[in-house]
Amino acid sequence: MAEHGHGHAAGGDRRYLTGALALITGFMAIEVVIGVIARSLALISDAGHMLTDAIAIVVALIAMRISARPPRGGYTYGLKRAEIISAQLNGLTLLLLSAYFIVEGVRRLVHPPEVQGLYVVLTGLAGIVVNLLATWLLAKADRGSLNVEGAYQHILNDLFAFIATTVAGAVIWLTGWGRTDALAALIVAALMLRAGWGLVRDSGRVFMEAAPVGMNPTEIGTKTAALDSVVEVHDLHIWEVTSGYPAMSAHILVKPGADCHAVRAAAERLLHDEYGIAHTTLQVDHAPQELLTVGAPATHCRAPHGPAHRRLA
Template identity: 50%
Template structure:
């Protein structure tokens, strides 16, 4: 994955883009800077996710047994969320595998957006589980069953320890990846859920108020809905190719217009292929003389260097055009 390493405010250091002339006065440039190899980071992410997956899977089986024996909806809700966690981690691992595939044939970006699809699925899963638990929690609030507070407390405390360990593992992975962040949010909300379950168990042991179990379940629901909504929002923005939040399009346009010989910027598009891979394309209207004196490649270097210095854009493509080409550009924006 290509990346920009220059800090904000710098406007030096072009990355040697290619330039092609089609014989009609057009120039297209595509540049990207090859930074450090991200394969090592991806391998580390896989190790962290795999370790967390094994840890949570083992605990989930024990929790389901304890929930059935204790008659606790809060534990069963946590077990359902834990199942979602296990599925999220497995999906995240599979998405990392797909994203590592090189671009080939019609897959010009490879399978990098598999990570974004995984994050979207994680968000949907959280919302679905939240809906199921809400229905059962409301039913149990109306007719609360008997709940054994002791076993619930023990399992909840063990669950807290397990989820703290899993959260620590995932926090060490690359959380700028929406895929990894989705798995992390699953585990983190489960940790909050276990804390609520432990509190409900203490209330049951001290007061005998069994509705505390259902109330704790609803707290888990709120946390799941919040995390799921955020994941769907962020993944949806990428899938709909919205410009990244940290890219000001007007400021970007202004910087490009400050480059000598550039008179107009149109058909400007900025989107994100996957986490940490913002991409840009634009048409630049430049002096006709740039195509006559051989200055176009140098101008493209200057544009790429300015873009690299001010904006964190991994891939960029520019088409250089003379002013006389404007009449061939319908729907410019």
């Protein structure tokens, strides 16, 4: 059985996340003060986003530690889905923040306050540097984990936010047009909305035990049914325990007299080599005689789950 887990060592990922956390929290405190002085919604929205960045990284670190605990008691997979809960929380936070900044940005478009453009430019440039370093650190971690990807998306969106904020500050400083600050906040909100929806959607697929993206259960069932001596494949289920950990179960019926163990081994090789599924539970039985008739209904199981895949003539 192949070892389950992400490609990078968890200890290395924790170091990268901790380094990014130190950068983010230190700069966030400075930005809040400057944002209030400059009366800039774009800067305050950036600071609010950086707060969620810090929370996202802390939650990711906690989830990483919890998910590493071995299985015990009723948790037969351990607590690996703690990372998916973390990703879902990160996505929901981004969606809620985007809604707030859309409302506030529209309000400031109608009634723009006076914004100190020079403060915004200088803070924005410093924020770009800080977020570039934090993004670089998180990019070195295992982004195959939705947990790490959630923290990465927070930091990446904050980098985009600082770029938009810096541009807005420069326009305000040079032209005095205060509505640019609100427009920058709306751009940031749109980026948050996109990233947040992606995280909620992907983590939701794991919670709903949908097949991993890129895996077609019908195709897998058809290919398995095409193996030598296989008559039918049904009760086929493919899901993810956590990101990067696909699993599959199925009931395979073979011709009377066929070697069930050999068929199971062949199916496991197919699933591992072509689809990267290393965790499988395959029940292999001899098909009843009536099932061998062409066009006969599946009668082996009282309540089959899902479609049956049969060997093509």
